Amino acid sequence: MKKFIFIIAFAFFACNTSADKNPEIAKNAELVMYKDSEMALLMREMFIFNEKTKEKIINNQELGEFPENFLNIHSAILTDPTVRTANFDAFSKGFITNQQILFSDPSKATKEQFNTMVNSCVACHKTTCIGPIPKIEKLLIP
Numbered sequence: 001m002k003k004f005i006f007i008i009a010f011a012f013f014a015c016n017t018s019a020d021k022n023p024e025i026a027k028n029a030e031l032v033m034y035k036d037s038e039m040a041l042l043m044r045e046m047f048i049f050n051e052k053t054k055e056k057i058i059n060n061q062e063l064g065e066f067p068e069n070f071l072n073i074h075s076a077i078l079t080d081p082t083v084r085t086a087n088f089d090a091f092s093k094g095f096i097t098n099q100q101i102l103f104s105d106p107s108k109a110t111k112e113q114f115n116t117m118v119n120s121c122v123a124c125h126k127t128t129c130i131g132p133i134p135k136i137e138k139l140l141i142p
């Protein structure tokens with residue numbers, strides 16, 4: 001039951017901008033809902049991972065290793081492939097750099113660096129997918 005609510009929450013926050021733009025996708029909305037893109041799945045993983053990372057930073061715990069599969073942001077198939085532009089690639093690199101810095105050295109595992117990383121998620125979302133922004137901003141450590 002808990003897992004079920006979780007899935008609904010994600011469907012609610014998913015980015016539907018492509019459906020707004022493209023009637024063909026809107027028509028297939030039902031299909032899209034059940035078959036999430038590689039990128040959507042990666043994003044959910046990044047969100048959950050960073051929820052845990054936030055807790056570790058607050059509790060002064062070791063962060064472990066940078067998850068190398070986050071580099072798939074550079075190649076994962078998107079719901080709307082036209083989203084992948086030079087601008088998108090620049091935002092991807094910015095985010096990856098900020099996430100890597102956090103893991104590069106225990107002295108860099110700070111609240112400030114974590115929030116910088118979260119803000120680089122938000123920066124890209126402002127240009128491509130505004131739906132999940134309020135949810136992503138909840139990651140910020142006050």
Ligand code: HEC
Pocket residue numbers: 010011013014015037038039040041043044046047050077078079080083088089091092095117118120121122124125128129132135136
């Ligand atoms: C380079 C741009 C970019 C960056 C950086 C980025 N996102 Fe995304 N995000 C997207 C795009 C585009 C989608 C829509 C993916 C799709 O539908 O294929 C998305 C989708 C999502 C979703 C909705 C997934 C779903 O259920 O459909 C969440 C949640 C999310 N991102 C969270 C994050 C978090 C957390 C970070 C940082 C840790 C982050 N994003 C970094 C562009 C980005």
